[in-house]
Every structure is written in C-alpha cells, then in structure tokens.
Amino acid sequence: MWAITSALASHDHRILERLPDKANRLPRETSTLVTNCWHFDFTLHPERIAQAMDLIAFNPRGPLTRTRREGLASAQAFHDTYGHLDVPADHTDPVGFELGRFITTMRDAHTAGRLEADWTAELDALGMIWDKHDAAWRARLTTAAGYHRAHGHLAAPATTPIGAWLAEQRSYASHKRLDPARAADLTAIDPYWQLPHGPDWHCKYHQVRRHLETGRPLTPDTTVGGVNLGSWTIRQLTTWSTLTPGRHHLLTALGLTPATSTLTPAPPAGGPSRRPSRSSNFSSTANAVPPPRARPSPLTATPSGSAPGSPRPAPRCVPAGSKPTRRS
Numbered sequence: 001m002w003a004i005t006s007a008l009a010s011h012d013h014r015i016l017e018r019l020p021d022k023a024n025r026l027p028r029e030t031s032t033l034v035t036n037c038w039h040f041d042f043t044l045h046p047e048r049i050a051q052a053m054d055l056i057a058f059n060p061r062g063p064l065t066r067t068r069r070e071g072l073a074s075a076q077a078f079h080d081t082y083g084h085l086d087v088p089a090d091h092t093d094p095v096g097f098e099l100g101r102f103i104t105t106m107r108d109a110h111t112a113g114r115l116e117a118d119w120t121a122e123l124d125a126l127g128m129i130w131d132k133h134d135a136a137w138r139a140r141l142t143t144a145a146g147y148h149r150a151h152g153h154l155a156a157p158a159t160t161p162i163g164a165w166l167a168e169q170r171s172y173a174s175h176k177r178l179d180p181a182r183a184a185d186l187t188a189i190d191p192y193w194q195l196p197h198g199p200d201w202h203c204k205y206h207q208v209r210r211h212l213e214t215g216r217p218l219t220p221d222t223t224v225g226g227v228n229l230g231s232w233t234i235r236q237l238t239t240w241s242t243l244t245p246g247r248h249h250l251l252t253a254l255g256l257t258p259a260t261s262t263l264t265p266a267p268p269a270g271g272p273s274r275r276p277s278r279s280s281n282f283s284s285t286a287n288a289v290p291p292p293r294a295r296p297s298p299l300t301a302t303p304s305g306s307a308p309g310s311p312r313p314a315p316r317c318v319p320a321g322s323k324p325t326r327r328s
Contacts (some may be wrong), residue, residue: 071102072122079126086129103128137182140165145189153206154186154193170194197247204232209254218263233263 074097079085091100106123109115110130120128129135143162148154156163169186172178173194177191186193208229212218227277236243236251240258243251251257 067102068119070097071099071106074099075103075123075126075128084129085123086135107132140183141182141189144186148189151206152210153202153204154190155195155199155203160197166193197244197250202245204229205250208233208256212254220263230263233261237261237263271290 007010074089074093074095075085077093078087078091080101086104087103088098089100089104091098093099106115106119106128107130110120138309140162144154144156144166147156147162152165156166158164158167167179169182170193173183188322192202204227206228207224208218211222211224211229218230218233220230220234222228233256236247237256240248248257255261256263
C-alpha cells in the first residue's frame, strides 16, 4: 500500500491530499461505541487497525518518512514480542531493519528537541524509553518494591544486587545527591528505606513483626532462621529508656512496650542465683589464704646447740672496759 501510494504521488501530487489524516480518526468515544455494538471476525483491536492506517498518513515526500514508517512497525512488533521497548543498541529485527539504531536516533532527536509531538506520542504509546539511565533506575525500583512485598522491609543484604543498589541510594541520600523525586519513590515503598536504626535492627524488627502476624506466641526462646527473636525483644524492653523515639514508635506498633508486654528474661538453667557481693568475695578469699609463716630475722643468729625456732636467751649486761667471758 505504501509503495503504491508513493508511486502515485510521484506522478500526481494531488494524491497527497487524499491520504488519510489523523485528524479524521474517529473520537475514542465513537470508537468505543462501535466496538461495543459491532462484532468483527478478527482478533485485532480497532485501535491497532487505526495505528496501522496511521502508517500511511505521513508525507511520503519527507526525507525520513520511509525510515520512520518502518521503524514504527518494527518497534510495534518488538513491543508485541517482549512487552517493552528497551531495545539493545545493536538490535536488528527479522526483516533486517536496524531497530536499535532507529530507537537511538529517535532518542537523540527527542533530547535535542527536534522530534515532532505526534511522533513523540506514537512512541510513547509503545512505552518508549527516552532515558536509558532512568529506565534502569526504574527497573531497580520495581525490584525493590517486589523485595518489600516479600520481606516487609528494604534491609536487603548488601551482598545481593538489590541490596547493593539500595545501599548506593542511601549513600546518595546521605550526601544530598539523590534526586528528590527518586527519594519520594523509595519513601512511597517504605518510609524507613534509609534504615535510620541500622540494617540489623530493622531486619530483626520485621522478623518479629512477621512472627507475631502468624499468631504464634513470642517467648524468650523463640528462634526463627537462627535468630533468637525472644532474646532480641527482651533487650529492647530492658533498655527501653535508652531507645530512640523512632524505635519506641515501631515497637509500640507491635504492642511491645514494658507496660504491655509480659516477656521477661528466662532464668538460668541452674535456677536463680544471687551474685555474691564484692565484700563477701574478699572475705572468702582472705579466709582461704593461710597466714604467713614466721621467719627468723636475718640480723639474729641462732645460738649453737639451740634448736631452730627455740626462744632466744636474754642478753647479758657487760660492764664497760671488761672482757666478756665465754660460756663453756
């Protein structure tokens, strides 16, 4: 049809005036009415038929008319097959059309402001990705939303692809480098996506939340996935006065407060025992050490013939100038 129209136009320019025009398309209300009132023996939607007719509505004398016509048809086929228009830059369709190059050209023209509004609308209807970087970010955002639906939080391990991406977004946000619109999108998924109380705290908090949602009791010995949730909860209750208001708010939402929770620490296996005081420890230690053994003074010689340890005889007074006599 296009080739015939182009051939006729080369011989009679008046044929251009007879080409179908988008302005003559039936309004959407009329199209809906016709669809509801008439039944056709084909599976194509009337809107798709109108799009096909639009392919011959462009001026065949334009320099890019043929390329655009083929590009739009190839883009429509790609979208029908894959459900999106994220076309690789080197993609060539089965009939040999370089769709990747065409999409890149349209994207560059749109960025430079050289793309007509009607063409922009046509490509937008197919889900045209004008900014590849934004499209990649949106894809990660969709993955983050899926993770939140599965786990109830965004404290994904940094060793996973989505966890590494979220950590990068938190770093951008902390340095005031994250676009406010993107930050709002993350906040819409989880108001605590920046993990203000730390990844570990948020992860265990949501494990406790999911455990309570099952209706099972929370005891000091409750362990899920190798994590003792009961012990963690007891630590929060016993250190309540030191917790931040944000943690108070989250724990209160689960009914976990010192005033409402009956969760108490479990006694040790040997029964309750009283820790001895420092003074009693000192007394028992002092009683356990024997008294030091008396040792003779190094300045005192033991008289010969005396048994070691026997009392020393009292010294004698010798008058001055006399010689002491030795005892036999």
